[in-house]
Amino acid sequence: MSKFADVIVDVATQDTNKTFQYQIPSQLSDLVKVGSRVEVPFGRRKIQGFVVTIKSTSSFSGKSKNLLSVIDEFPPLNSELLHLSDQLASHLLTYRISVIQTMLPNVLKANYQRFLQPTDSISESTYQQLFQNQETKQLPLNQIKDYELIKLIQKSLKNKETKIVYQVKNKAKDKVTTQIDLGLGMPVYQKLLASIRSNATNQQKLLKFIIKNPQKFPIIQTQLVKEAELSTNFLSEVEKKGWIKRSKIQINRNPLADLTIQNEASAKVLTQEQETAVQAINHALAKRQKQVFLLEGITGSGKTEVYLQTIAKALTNQKQALMLVPEIALTPQMVRQVFARFGAKVAVLHSGLSDGERYDEWRRINGQEVDVVVGARSAIFAPLQNLGLIIIDEEHESTYKQEENPKYHAREVAKWRAKYHQAVLVLGSATPSLESRARAQKKRYQLLLMTKRPTQLALPQVDLIDMTQAHFSSQLDLSDELITGIKQTIAKKQQVILLLNRRGYANFMLCRDCGYVLKCPHCDISLTLHKDTQQMKCHYCGYEASIPKRCLECQSTRIKFFGSGTQKIEELLQQLIPESTILRMDVDTTRRKGGHQKILDAFGNHEADVLLGTQMIAKGLDFENVTLVGVINADSGLSFPDFRSSEKTFDLLTQVSGRAGRASLPGKVLIQTYNPNHYAIQLAKNHNYEGFYQKEMAIRRQGQYPPYFYLNLITVTSKLEQKAAMVAFKIKSLLKKELSDQALILGPTPQAVTRLKDHYYYQILIKYKVEPKLYSVLNTIKTQAFDSKKDKVNIYLDVDPYQFN
DNA sequence: AGCACGCCGACT
DNA sequence: GTCGGCGTGCTC
Secondary structure: OOEEEEEEEOOOOOOOOOEEEEEEOHHHOOOOOOOOEEEEEEOOEEEEEEEEEEEOOOOOOOOOEEOOEEOOOOOOOOHHHHHHHHHHHHHHOOOHHHHHHHHOOHHHOOEEEEEEEEOOOOOHHHHHHHHOOOOOOOEEOOOOOOHHHHHHHHHHHHOOOEEEEEEEEOOOOOEEEEEEEEOOOHHHHHHHHHHOOOOOHHHHHHHHHHHHOHHHOOEEHHHHHHHHOOOHHHHHHHHHOOOEEEEEEEEOOOOOOOOOOOOOOOOOOOOHHHHHHHHHHHHHHHHOOOEEEEEEEOOOOOHHHHHHHHHHHHHHOOOEEEEEOOOHHHOHHHHHHHHHHHHHHEEEEOOOOOHHHHHHHHHHHHOOOOOEEEEOHHHHHOOOOOEEEEEEEOOOOHHHEOOOOOOOEHHHHHHHHHHHHOOEEEEEEOOOOHHHHHHHHOOOOEEEEEOOOOOOOOOOEEEEEEOOOOOOOOOOOOOHHHHHHHHHHHHOOOEEEEEOOOOOOEEEEEEOOOOOEOEOOOOOOEOEEEOOOOEEEOOOOOOEEOOOOOOOOOOOOOEEEEEEOHHHHHHHHHHHOOOOOEEEEOOOOOOOOOHHHHHHHHHHOOOOOEEEEOHHHOOOOOOOOEEEEEEOOOOOOOOOOOOOHHHHHHHHHHHHHOOOOOOOOOOEEEEEEOOOOOHHHHHHHOOOHHHHHHHHHHHHHHHOOOOOOEEEEEEEEEOOHHHHHHHHHHHHHHHHHHOOOOOEEEEEEEEEEEEEOOEEEEEEEEEEOOOOOHHHHHHHHHHOOOOOOOOOEEEEEEEOOOOOO
16 A cells, blocks of 8 residues: 655745645655655656655645655654644744754755756757767756857757756765775784885885784774875775775764863862752752753853753763753853763764764764764754753853744743753853743742852952043043053953954944945945955945045045944054054954864963953853953943843843953953943943843833733835835734734834845834734735735744844 | 746847 | 747646
């Protein structure tokens, strides 16, 4: 009896956001499993899809086509992830295939190729023109740009002289290397060495190496080449003589290969507070009940050790653990510690890996070869089947929210998975998100407080520098007080971390005669001066232009650059303190692979006195010689049109302050600000998270924002401004009609940056508490055609938005 | 998404 | 009459 498969097809549109049914041919019946990645005919193409159900009766009224092939040996999706993809797609109002694709490593994305092949009726001349240079009698069509050739192909297709065949290419490749084994017995090698010509140096080298290190065989070819100082050519010669045997073996790319393991593999002695936290979590682990903990511990209170000991507990309970960190490249110390404690049982997943490395790590996880996974946001989808513990470190970080589609929040996915597995979820932070802290208040989460540092070291003294009153010896960016602080620290051979949340040199160019500001031609945003590359760059779309010498409007030479970025401050600082060495760390200096690590290692080795950077220096760094932290402009985040701007500022200041005085030396923090009385800055100065929580909650209640209200952001975009606005107003009236009058519908308003990459953006914000009809309304908005295909209007939905633009 | 089909104006 | 541009609708 033949069977049928329901397949989610690799076409991300509203129309295809459902299953398509295919018949399973008998020769594939043993291979096709639920979760398999398969190749199917779709229209006249062949595409990739994922099997979500297998059934024995047809539910499709038409005639099902046959499934063509199964791509992987083992299904990439298990039933949990299939279930999750379904729920998440409807929760986020996106396509299920998009969710599936974010769950899986990149190499499992399909790579489609089209080839032109001759038919029987092809004429000799057409064949000559199209195929004479093709060995395989087929012409790859993917990147043909020659117009004459395209015309020729079209004509041949029309005359049925040729046809197009479609291929689904699998990008997933195992990494293969050559291994060398001995071909003869040891006494034979001894004899050979004795009888060989004295000028056959390479042969002698190899024989001596074999006799000296027989235990090293089989050996990887590249390693042998290196150790015995031979060439691969030579090795293939001696292979012919039968001295050695070469074979291909599959190996895993190992991203942790060059991580040196520190000697901190054993558990540390816990403080009373740590002990209490570990006990509480371990107790929940033992009960195997779904439970959420909020671990609120000040910077330096030793949250990491709590994580490590509870992971160990989960493992002894025969369970697996998953730990998320905001961005691995920025928290290498954390990864190193997990690796040191749990060794080969650990897999890492993050954006710094190559596609191949990521695929190998993922396969180790999917094969259940590891018990601990550490990774950034998307690691929340790691296919562990026996999860007992999920940890989210720095749970308040906005990096856990993906800003591209599907716009999921890893914390929410973690809750879903914890429930599914009856697992324990630990949310850790020095400055928990208000959402999480409020849930702890309501006892939905269990709050675990850690208020002391194990070293008994006090939190650093924080001083505010009021920039409206401060003294400046030169430019207005660096106050004398901060400069003096830096000089004194350097004089004591100690180090400084400086935070400036703006990259580039100067962020806008103004003509002092006509007031003209140089803007990006595609976005309504001023261009930033980059002195190192001698260019004006758009930080939104990447547009680059040369630095103007004259005003483009009035030709005046009285142009000036305003708004200091990291490049400018670096230059300024070097002038003011010539004896200092400065390392700059921002997206521009860390773009290359391993760029973060290089800078951090150099700073750790005290090759520089000052580490100057954007917010990427605020997280997780632990350098014991840093005794001064300076914040150059604490106000930069406060002016954003975002209800979380105070929270972000408070978090950033608290986080960066925690970088000072990590070991025996007391730390100090200097914060330059134009708003010294702002509550976020005042409370950060006093290390008063609980005070901030109370104050900010009152403001959120007043403003009807989360955690009191839910949010939903609708963005309408078009190349034509009126069109975007018109559709936005239509959507608003539809919402008004369908939702209760408890819901607040704000806008439509043009985005703060109205035009981006030549598109206009209008947005509508819905605030609500309970709206049973909301999802069905949003679904109709998504499906409803507000536009013709001609001047396209796109509608984006963001459930629980974090970025407002 | 990509592909076909069908409609309509334009060109040899 | 046929070519090509664009809008519409469908893919198990």
